[in-house]
Amino acid sequence: MDGVVDHLADERNKAQFDVEEMKIVWAGSRHVFELSDRIARLVASDPVFRKDNRATLSRKDLFKNTLRKAAHAWKRIIELRLSEEEASKLRFYVDEAAFTDLHWGMFVPAIKGQATEEQQQKWLPLAYKMQIIGCYAQTELGHGSNVQGLETTATFDPQTDEFDIHSPTLTSSKWWPGGLGKVSTHAVVYARLITDGQEHGVHGFIVQLRSLDDHLPLPGITIGDIGMKFGNGAYNTMDNGVTRNGKCVRSNVPRQLIYGTMVFVRQTIVSDASCALSRAVCIATRYSAVRRQFGSQNGGVETQVIDYKTQQNRLFPLLAAAYAFRFVGEWLKWLYTDVTQRLQANDFSTLPEAHACTAGLKSLTTTFTADAIEECRKLCGGHGYLCSSGLPELFAVYVPACTYEGDNVVLLLQVARFLMKTVSQLGSEKKPVGTTAYMGRVEHLMQCRCSVQKAEDWLNPNTILEAFEARTARMSVAVAQKLAQFANPEEGFLELSPNLVEASVAHCQLIVVSKFIEKLQQDIPGKGVKELLGMLCNIYALNILHKHLGDFLSTGSITPKQGSLANDQLRSLYSQVRPNAIALVDAFNYTDHYLGSVLGRYDGNVYPKLYEEAWKDPLNDSVVPDGYHEYIRPLLKNQLRNARL
Ligand SMILES: CCCCCCCCCCCCCCCCCCCCCCCCCCCCCC(=O)SCCNC(=O)CCNC(=O)[C@H](O)C(C)(C)COP(=O)(O)OP(=O)(O)OC[C@H]1O[C@@H](n2cnc3c(N)ncnc32)[C@H](O)[C@@H]1OP(=O)(O)O
Numbered sequence: 001m002d003g004v005v006d007h008l009a010d011e012r013n014k015a016q017f018d019v020e021e022m023k024i025v026w027a028g029s030r031h032v033f034e035l036s037d038r039i040a041r042l043v044a045s046d047p048v049f050r051k052d053n054r055a056t057l058s059r060k061d062l063f064k065n066t067l068r069k070a071a072h073a074w075k076r077i078i079e080l081r082l083s084e085e086e087a088s089k090l091r092f093y094v095d096e097a098a099f100t101d102l103h104w105g106m107f108v109p110a111i112k113g114q115a116t117e118e119q120q121q122k123w124l125p126l127a128y129k130m131q132i133i134g135c136y137a138q139t140e141l142g143h144g145s146n147v148q149g150l151e152t153t154a155t156f157d158p159q160t161d162e163f164d165i166h167s168p169t170l171t172s173s174k175w176w177p178g179g180l181g182k183v184s185t186h187a188v189v190y191a192r193l194i195t196d197g198q199e200h201g202v203h204g205f206i207v208q209l210r211s212l213d214d215h216l217p218l219p220g221i222t223i224g225d226i227g228m229k230f231g232n233g234a235y236n237t238m239d240n241g242v243t244r245n246g247k248c249v250r251s252n253v254p255r256q257l258i259y260g261t262m263v264f265v266r267q268t269i270v271s272d273a274s275c276a277l278s279r280a281v282c283i284a285t286r287y288s289a290v291r292r293q294f295g296s297q298n299g300g301v302e303t304q305v306i307d308y309k310t311q312q313n314r315l316f317p318l319l320a321a322a323y324a325f326r327f328v329g330e331w332l333k334w335l336y337t338d339v340t341q342r343l344q345a346n347d348f349s350t351l352p353e354a355h356a357c358t359a360g361l362k363s364l365t366t367t368f369t370a371d372a373i374e375e376c377r378k379l380c381g382g383h384g385y386l387c388s389s390g391l392p393e394l395f396a397v398y399v400p401a402c403t404y405e406g407d408n409v410v411l412l413l414q415v416a417r418f419l420m421k422t423v424s425q426l427g428s429e430k431k432p433v434g435t436t437a438y439m440g441r442v443e444h445l446m447q448c449r450c451s452v453q454k455a456e457d458w459l460n461p462n463t464i465l466e467a468f469e470a471r472t473a474r475m476s477v478a479v480a481q482k483l484a485q486f487a488n489p490e491e492g493f494l495e496l497s498p499n500l501v502e503a504s505v506a507h508c509q510l511i512v513v514s515k516f517i518e519k520l521q522q523d524i525p526g527k528g529v530k531e532l533l534g535m536l537c538n539i540y541a542l543n544i545l546h547k548h549l550g551d552f553l554s555t556g557s558i559t560p561k562q563g564s565l566a567n568d569q570l571r572s573l574y575s576q577v578r579p580n581a582i583a584l585v586d587a588f589n590y591t592d593h594y595l596g597s598v599l600g601r602y603d604g605n606v607y608p609k610l611y612e613e614a615w616k617d618p619l620n621d622s623v624v625p626d627g628y629h630e631y632i633r634p635l636l637k638n639q640l641r642n643a644r645l
């Protein structure tokens, strides 16, 4: 900021907490903060990684530019001898969806999680050096959610000691896999295993797709890109592929680990939600402090839009959620590490809970984040609709997270199965543990009364927790009782699926609230840091309570009066957070390069930069537009009309 006017300086001076310490809390540790900061600057200062032209490039140029960036990134990783942690931050700050995500994020984990020792020794060194490039080919044209419904077959031929991978129909074509369309040389292909004429369910097989000499598809394989996706630029940097069959290399997979890669990726998607959300919130918060509308007294300055209570009521819960998702993401990473270690020791006991948590939290956080990015766009008024705000592209890149790695409703139904199983086991030997431990107090939760009498009573974390637990327990038990009335449980499950999904959402929201409260019980240094986090935790919880008041009231978990007091407390919390809003988004420590938004600039110098940016549009290359002589001039001169008459 040397020599640059900081238009947000007054806002920064208002902060009542230590921003530098909050940056450490956000990053997770001082080590991660310093590393992230260094890599973010490295990326921002490298011209190859510029991204302000993505919306205007043609698909082919966009894609080629992504290939260039990926090759350059890999070169820098090798030259600078970056560690895995540094390389992964570099990918984060380069901020461009590419085949490398699938290679590192799914192909390598699938081999690590599902291949035998011998297979790992063969494939992993090649993959780590990127001497082969892999993708994850599960979804087909006809089936995505229903993995057991995949049609591709892998038939073992004892004569050749090979599997014959076959997609016999159009609908069995692999369709969607990222990186498959134009880049990958190999894939983990999911197919129904057939040996001796017998079926053994869906398994993963490593298949070579393209020649390592000339990149042409191997015989028997038809391969290409599936076409343009939502939004200009955005996810179109990625080649999503279609392919039909081939021969392959043998595989031998333990049944329970087939789904392991999805558990891993869902966990990373939850952590990623806080990044996308915080980015949108940072843009909307800074711009809301810059933007002024109405309220001028005697020709004085107008009101900053961030001071309108309606703006705060829309924006601050999103800010609070960004922090909430950060902490639940940290916890989920711990849970995933724990379950992985157990699996290595053949202990599968915590896998169902890990599956339910990753599926449910992936669904909850991505649905919320996608909606929140769009809300941030609206919070920025008309300028939010400009590509230079960064929000349209962020939305277009982010919104498929609600679908990929499991459609969000399908995933909530998985949580519902887990919840119903937990309820059905209450009173048996098997005690609920982990995130369902609260169900062990179901008798109390079914009849407890919320003690809130005045607005400030809602600041007690135990009060909040009990209201959320009572709501979830009562919703789960109510739907379980309805289910029990069906002679055929699967029929009941289908009929009651909307109620089941609502119970799952309540359960996932409870997990997020409880992990935020747990975070606050840790030692958090820095003046005012814990206090601010406490306010954000209360905003996150009370906003949910307000938005889902129907659930809380219909289950009798709180009274209408208590609901109204929660809302009073929310308004008071907004006033307390307001002076800290800019500092709270500064704590994300995002560079202007990463934010990619004129509205979210650190220095708040929005208007001159918006004007400057507009002139860069290719349409402004000429004063008189291409097409004037053909279409505008004849119109103005009435030549078109005369010609018709
Ligand atoms: C320009 C760029 C430059 C940068 C360059 C830099 C390069 C260098 C970088 C170097 C870095 C090095 C560091 C690397 C760091 C890593 C980076 C990480 C990034 C990660 C990002 C990844 C990218 C994401 C992009 C998006 C990818 C999207 C991919 C996909 O979408 S893949 C396809 C996913 N498909 C689905 O999810 C399908 C959904 N369906 C299902 O999951 C299931 O079928 C089902 C719905 C659950 C099935 O239901 P059924 O009822 O049919 O059940 P079924 O019979 O199958 O199962 C029954 C029992 O099994 C249980 N169960 C089900 N699922 C699971 C599970 N997942 N786990 C455990 N158990 C499960 C189920 O509960 C039943 O149990 P039961 O009730 O007890 O019987």
Ligand SMILES: Cc1cc2nc3c(=O)[nH]c(=O)nc-3n(C[C@H](O)[C@H](O)[C@H](O)COP(=O)(O)OP(=O)(O)OC[C@H]3O[C@@H](n4cnc5c(N)ncnc54)[C@H](O)[C@@H]3O)c2cc1C
Pocket (backbone or CB within 6 Å): 102, 136, 137, 138, 139, 142, 143, 144, 145, 146, 175, 176, 177, 178, 235, 240, 400, 403, 404, 405, 406, 407, 408, 409, 410, 413
């Ligand atoms: C950008 C992007 C990248 C992707 N990358 C990959 C990849 O790398 N590799 C890969 O293998 N796949 C990939 N996919 C595919 C992705 O995993 C699937 O699209 C996803 O799992 C959803 O499956 P589907 O498309 O079959 O949706 P469908 O299941 O057809 O969903 C359609 C609708 O039906 C509803 N529905 C479906 N089943 C049920 C049910 N049982 N009960 C109630 N409602 C239901 C859904 O909620 C949804 O509203 C990608 C997809 C996208 C968009």
